[in-house]
Amino acid sequence: MANELRKFTERFSEFRKPTVDQKRMLSSALREELLRRRTKVVRKLRELVDYSESGQSTTFFIDLPSGKTIAEAYLKFISSDVLDLQQISVGKMGNSKDFFRNLGVGTMLFEKIFDYCVRNRVKRLNLRVDVDNKQAFRLYERLGFVVSKKDSRFFYMSKKFDYS
Numbered sequence: 374m375a376n377e378l379r380k381f382t383e384r385f386s387e388f389r390k391p392t393v394d395q396k397r398m399l400s401s402a403l404r405e406e407l408l409r410r411r412t413k414v415v416r417k418l419r420e421l422v423d424y425s426e427s428g429q430s431t432t433f434f435i436d437l438p439s440g441k442t443i444a445e446a447y448l449k450f451i452s453s454d455v456l457d458l459q460q461i462s463v464g465k466m467g468n469s470k471d472f473f474r475n476l477g478v479g480t481m482l483f484e485k486i487f488d489y490c491v492r493n494r495v496k497r498l499n500l501r502v503d504v505d506n507k508q509a510f511r512l513y514e515r516l517g518f519v520v521s522k523k524d525s526r527f528f529y530m531s532k533k534f535d536y537s
Contacts, residue, residue: 414476415476415477415481418443418476418478418481419481421436422435422481422484422485423435423436424485424489429450430447430448430449430450431447431448431449431456432446432447433445433482433485433486433489435478435481443463443478444462444463444478444479444481445460445462446458446460446461446462446482446486447459447461448498454494454495454496454497455496455498456490456493456495457498457499458486458498458499458500461479461509463478463479464478479512480516483512483516486498487534491534494536495534496533496534496536497531497532498531498532499521499530499531500531501527501528501529501530502528502530503526503527504525504526504527504528513530516532518530518531518532519531
């Protein structure tokens with residue numbers, strides 16, 4: 374019986390667990406392939422950022438060709454030169470809400486929002502972020518927003534645009 378078991382395992386050796394070196398090679402190849410695909414996806418998503426205006430409100434969004442919205446931001450003028458980000462949502466598509474996270478989608482959305490602010494001579498863009506939302510807070514800081522006020526629930530942040 375032991376001899377038969379040995380022959381069986383030798384015959385099907387390709388089904389054994391991979392060695393550490395094999396895992397490293399696979400992991401490296403997989404990382405390269407994912408990076409290549411990510412770059413392609415990000416390039417395509419950047420082309421899909423659009424916006425629509427309605428009165429004092431503007432909505433920025435990224436819609437996939439299938440019609441699914443993967444990111445949107447609602448902004449409202451609170452004066453002629455101050456814009457308030459009312460809500461932003463990134464990556465909430467169906468049951469896999471994180472599917473489009475960490476692809477730079479939020480940054481893409483803000484690039485278009487900043488272009489819009491410059492075209493409309495906006496002097497300040499305001500937003501608020503939940504104190505527990507560390508990922509969004511880091512993004513806003515990286516994009517140049519500074520904390521203007523804090524309470525127990527929110528950081529109130531703003532970004533100023535200088536046209537001098």
